[in-house]
Amino acid sequence: MADWKLFLPKSVTVLSQGYGLPDFRADSIAGLTVAVVALPLAMALAIASGAAPEVGLITAVVAGLLISALGGSRFQIGGPTGAFVVIVYGVIAQYGYDGLLMATLMAGGILIAAGLARVGTLIKYIPDPVTTGFTSGIAVIIMASQIKDILGLEAANVPAELIPKLEALWAVRDTLSLPALGLSAACVAAILLLRRHAPRLPGFLIVTVLAAGLVAVTQLPVETIGSRFGEMNARLPTPSLDFWRWDNAMALLPSALTIALLAGVESLLSAVVGDQMTGRRHRSNVELVAQGVANVASAAVGGLPATGAIARTATNIRSGARSPVAGMLHAVFLLLFMLLLSPMMKLVPMAALAAILVVVALNMAEAHRFRLILRTSHGDRAVLLATFGLTVLVDLTVAIEVGMVLAAFVFMHRMAGLASIEGRPPIIEGDAEDLHSEAGGRYAPNHGLPDDIGVLTFRGPLFFGSAGVVKDALDRIGARKRIYILRLEEVPLIDPTGAFAFGDLLKRLLDEGDEVLVVGAGHGVLRGLLQTTPKAVLKRVRFVRTFEAARRRVLNGSRGPDSETAGPPSGEPAASQATAG
Secondary structure, eight states: OOGGGGGOOHHHHHHHTOOOHHHHHHHHHHHHHHHHHHHHHHHHHHHHTTSOHHHHHHHHHHHHHHHHHHOSOSSOOEEOOGGGHHHHHHHHHHHHHHHHHHHHHHHHHHHHHHHHTTOGGGGGGSOHHHHHHHHHHHHHHHHHHTHHHHHTOOOSSOOSSHHHHHHHHHHTGGGOOHHHHHHHHHHHHHHHHHHHHOTTSOHHHHHHHHHHHHHHHHTOSOOBHHHHHOSOOOSOOOOOOTTOOGGGHHHHHHHHHHHHHHHHHHHHHHHHHHHHHHSOOOOHHHHHHHHHHHHHHHHHTTOOOOEEOHHHHHHHHHTTOOSTHHHHHHHHHHHHHHHHHHHHHTTSBHHHHHHHHHHHHHHHHOHHHHHHHHTSOHHHHHHHHHHHHHHHHTOHHHHHHHHHHHHHHHHHHHHHHHOEEEOSOOOOGGGGGGOBOTTSSBOOGGGGOOTTEEEEEEESOBSTTTHHHHHTHHHHHOSOOSEEEEEEEEOOOBOHHHHHHHHHHHHHHHHHSSEEEEEOOOHHHHHHHHHHSOHHHHTTEEEESOHHHHHHHHHHTOOSOOTTEEOOOSSGGGHHHHHHO
C-alpha cells in the first residue's frame, strides 16, 4: 500500500465503499442523540475550565466536525473532555485565555507532527498505573472545582491549586446556599437514577431542562448561566491568530506538550473502545493528525482543546451510527442548538451543571481499576500513587513525567530480574546420584564435558539493566578453562550496553583460554554483537548454531569450521551466514 493511503481518513474510505439513504438515516439519528448528550456537557466543561459556556459549544462544533471528517476511526466523537479541565484552568489562570489558545495551537501542531511521524502506536505503551493515576487525580480536582457551585458559595478569584482552593472556600463557608445544595443533590440523584433505570434517555439534558424550568417557575435563589455570564454569544467567530505572541511560546511549550499527550492518549483510547464495541479497526496515525488539525482550528476560533470522548463515542455506537457522517452530523445539530436555543440556555442553573460534572468525575475516577492496581506489585502501586498524588497536589505535567519515569524504572527492574546466568552448579558429591540431566538421564557434571571446558548459559534480555549479569560471568566458572562455551539460545535481545559487556567478557575469556564458542545467538543478538565487538576479538570467536554441535567440536578436538560452526562474518551482510553457519 502506498504511504499516502495510510493517511486516508475513515470518512473517505467508508463513503467510497458506498453510502445510501438508510445509512444517512441511521447516522442522523445517532448524531442527534449524541448532540443532545453533548449540549449540556460542553457548556459544563467550558465553565469548569474557566471559560464561557459558549466556548465549549464552539469547540464541540468545530473540533467535533473535523475529528469525525478527518479521523482514523469510524465512530469517534470529538470535543472538550474532562481530562483537559485541570490543565486548561491552570493555563488560563497563569497566562490568560490568549495563552490557552497559543498552547492549544501548539499542541495541534505537535499532534500533526506525531501522526505524520507514525508515533501513534507508541502511545499504547503508557502503562495503566500512569493513566489511572492521572485520570483519577483529574476526577478529584474536577469535584473540588465544583464545590463552589454545588454549595452556592460566594467566592471570587478561587485559586487553581487544590489546597489553596479548599482554604479559600472554607473561608467563605458562611455563604452556603441551601437551595443550591438541594438542587445539586437532586440533579446528581436524578442523573444516576436515569442512568440506571433508563440508560437510553439523555439524562444530562433531561436534568438540565428540568432544573432550568424549576428555577424559572419558582424563582429559586440560585446562580444561573445568565446571572454569571450574561447573554450567550451564539455564533461561530471568524478564525484569527491575533492571540499569538512569540515571547510566550517557550513558556507555554510544557502545557502544549501536556495537552498534546492527553489528546493523543484519550483519542486513541476512545478509538480502541470503539473498535472493541464494533469489531472495526482504527488508524492511529490518521487519528493523531485529525486531532492536531481539530485543535489548530479550535484555537483559531477561540475554542478549547479537544479530543475523542469515550462516553460520547460509545453513545454514538449504541445509537446505531454507521459511519463518520454521524459525528459530523452531531456537530451540525450542536450548531443548530447553539443558534436556536441560546436565549433559553441562560436559565440553566450553575448547580445543575456542577451536578453533571460531579457525575463525569465519578466516571473518570475509575475507582474499581484504582483498587485493583493497589492489589498488585509494590512498583505498580508506587507509580499509581505518585501519579495520582502529583496530579492532585502539584501539576499534571509533573505527574505524567514522574509517573512515566517511575514506570520505566519498574519495568527495567523487572526485565533485569529475568536475566540470569548459569554456570557449573556446585553440588555435594554424595548427592550427585540424585540429580538428573536436562535430557532425563543421570546428572552429568558440566554437561558431560571435560573439566577443562567451561559452560555458561545466559537467560533473559541482556540490556543496560542486566549488564552486571554478564560482568559476573567469570565468577560462575571458577578456575581457568581451556575452552569456553557461552550459550545464548534463551537471550531474546541485547542492547549496546549488554553487547559491550558481552564483548568485554569475550576478550577476557580469550585471554584465559584457547577458544570461545558462542552458541545459539539469534539474528538480533548476533547483529548487536557484530556492531559493538572489535573485529580482532570476533575473528577468534566461533559462532555455533546448537549446543550439540559445540559438544561434538569440543569432544572431537576440531579447530576448523564445519557444517555447524564458523567464524563471524566480516560485515553486516554476512550476519545471516553466522547464524546459519
